[in-house]
Amino acid sequence: MRLTVFNGSPRGTKSNTDILINSFLDGFMRSDGNTYELAYLKRIKESNNFIKLFQATEQVLLAFPLYLDGPPAIVKTFIELLEPLCGRADNPGVGFIVQSGFPEANHSRWLERYLKKLASRLNCEYKGTVIKGGVEGIQALPALASRKLLRSFYKLGKTFGETGEFDQQIVRKLAQPERLTKFQFWRFNLLGKFYWNTMLRKNKAFGKRFDKPYS
Numbered sequence: 001m002r003l004t005v006f007n008g009s010p011r012g013t014k015s016n017t018d019i020l021i022n023s024f025l026d027g028f029m030r031s032d033g034n035t036y037e038l039a040y041l042k043r044i045k046e047s048n049n050f051i052k053l054f055q056a057t058e059q060v061l062l063a064f065p066l067y068l069d070g071p072p073a074i075v076k077t078f079i080e081l082l083e084p085l086c087g088r089a090d091n092p093g094v095g096f097i098v099q100s101g102f103p104e105a106n107h108s109r110w111l112e113r114y115l116k117k118l119a120s121r122l123n124c125e126y127k128g129t130v131i132k133g134g135v136e137g138i139q140a141l142p143a144l145a146s147r148k149l150l151r152s153f154y155k156l157g158k159t160f161g162e163t164g165e166f167d168q169q170i171v172r173k174l175a176q177p178e179r180l181t182k183f184q185f186w187r188f189n190l191l192g193k194f195y196w197n198t199m200l201r202k203n204k205a206f207g208k209r210f211d212k213p214y215s
């Protein structure tokens with residue numbers, strides 16, 4: 001199976017998206033004969049090549065983070081570049097990974113509907129959308145803490161490499177929690193405040209945390 005993966009994070013090779021993609025690809029490559037190309041949408045000078053890569057493959061995986069409750073601008077630009085391919089009979093199958101900082105999957109559900117519609121307008125077979133929240137801190141945590149997450153992405157890639165489909169059981173598990181309970185929300189708020197205040201202090205911006213530059 002030929003797979004092209006598009007990494008839609010503005011952080012490129014240093015992104016959380018890349019970490020998840022690499023685990024997925026480790027699993028994907030377990031099947032004999034599978035090959036892949038990995039393209040970074042932040043390299044906008046290569047955008048002509050993105051279309052060619054999209055057309056020349058059997059399966060496409062578009063993976064990106066949630067930025068301000070939507071896709072990063074480079075992802076939207078990429079989607080608009082695909083317009084000439086709308087409705088073509090020989091388009092590849094397409095699946096998506098949307099990962100975010102907030103732990104709840106429901107932040108990304110509207111995007112899932114949008115991506116499903118996108119696949120249908122392109123006349124691509126829709127492979128589904130993997131939603132994973134709570135990814136923000138994975139690079140700051142010890143390797144052990146993200147082992148389970150990366151293992152899930154490895155297994156997801158392995159099944160995809162064997163069947164061309166996402167394992168729905170893994171997809172469902174990754175999307176937990178759909179919504180936080182009241183207690184989880186309180187705990188998240190507390191930890192979040194600590195995390196963000198540390199970041200603000202590190203960037204010498206703590207004193208400006210209530211500023212409203214646009215009001």
Ligand SMILES: Cc1cc2nc3c(=O)[nH]c(=O)nc-3n(C[C@H](O)[C@H](O)[C@H](O)COP(=O)(O)O)c2cc1C
Nearest residue numbers: 009015016017065066067068069100101102135136
């Ligand atoms: C500019 C910006 C906006 C973000 N907006 C959201 C958001 O609306 N919801 C959310 O859950 N996470 C948000 N995040 C957190 C990212 O989705 C999260 O850290 C993700 O893992 C980053 O992935 P990346 O390293 O692949 O870019 C935002 C992060 C940045 C830098």
